[in-house]
Amino acid sequence: MSIVINQLVNGLQSGSIYALVALGYSMVYGIILLLNFAHGDIIMVGAYAAWMCMVNFQCHPIVSMIIAIVTSMVLGVVIEKVAYTPLRSAPRLSLLITAIGISFLLENGFQLIFGAGAKTVPSMITGSDIVLGGVHLSFPAVVTIVVSLIAMGVLTFLVQKTRLGKAMRAVSEDMGAAQLMGISLNKTISFTFAMGSALAGIASVLYLCSYPQATPTMGSMLGLKAFVAAVLGGIGSIPGAMIGGFLIGIVEALVSAVGLTVWRDGVVFAILIVVLLVKPTGILGKPVQEKV
């Protein structure tokens, strides 16, 4: 029994990281119909920022975490301003190719600067195992799940209740009508990228708690799996991204639990194929309406 619970907690731990990253994919897709394939690499940059703070500047772990999150957030907004804003009225394919280009630029740029080897990040969150009814839960796992849930709660509040959050929903539903309300596209889109990238920064810090290494390509597999999670949940849907993330995490943990660890990635991408074949709109996605 305790093995099952442990695996479930592992699944929730990686699932909450996928969910945080998937939220960024989904929000950006919702607002400018872009699959932002550079999103995973923002996690990588966040991880390097944490590593530099901890190792080079000997910052306090909390300061390092905040700097990692802020760096991710700023990077996301800068990428949007530099690379995506000029293409706002261009075909979506040009935008997608640009996103892939940014991803390559970041991965290879960081490899050039820091080398291909892994940088070990000293642990930022430490604590002893938590024992609940005879089950040992690792401290980082509990922190990861709790922090993710809080972040998702804050995000939901921002999107549902605040002025900018409502503007974001309005823009994602109808860009033209939103402008006629006096909503500034530039501000709202920047806000969306800032939130999505901050969540990626939080994901980065939480990831480092359990896998304390930064490499130039660490964001690519994580990003792709989060992308699968976003599609599974219904791309463009915020609760969908959360559900998709947790489901992917749990599936991975279960596949490992039955001894098929080598098949873990394969199963995740098989889910993508099945979703695209059977229900392309995902669990909570809405069918795209053709405007007449």
Added chain:
Amino acid sequence: METILKVDQINVYYGAIHAIKDISFEVCQGEVVTLIGANGAGKSTTLNTVSGLLRSKTGSVTFLGEPIDKLSPHKIVSRKLAQVPEGRRVFLRMSVEENLEMGAYTMPSSGVAQDLEMVFELFPRLKERRRQVAGTLSGGEQQMLAMGRAMMSHPKLLMLDEPSMGLAPLLVEQIFEIIQNLNQKGVTILLVEQNAQMALSVAHRGYVLETGRIITTGTGEELIKSPEIKKAYLGG
């Protein structure tokens, strides 16, 4: 009367298509002015150019004495010029109240509650449905929501694009009553319509568009009586 909107010699293109050709017109304080014409005549294109969603290659658009043709759409709204777009375009996944709040996006939040009451007074139906998602409203209710949403920004000029589109005759009459009612409350109105009969019956003045040009203009009564207009737009 004081001119509040002056459109001077605008030319708008969709790629190679020349959609608006040298259009000029004016709207004065307190008027209801209508642009009528067949499908594809350039009526909506004209409104979208005034509101900044489209750009003219030439000429100018002046509102309350200041040029607005270089401003982005959200800046134009804050100058008190609101547009109810064609097809209503309410935010279907947001509640009625949230839609109205979006309409007040350029306003200080302190006045929103009071303005909500103002709109609910104009459209009591919306008050009953304030928590409902806009997608569940009927076509007529969505049109009321779109108009109420635009009123939330206290426009000096309200531009309405085909408010009667797709509505039952009774509802069309109701919508036109509301338009007259708003006008009596001091809102200047620029109305685009395919339903020329209805539009001319409420308008002080009208402009007739055909394939991107203004072909004639006059008071509402003159245009209704004009034999050409009768033949072309009013069914004999």
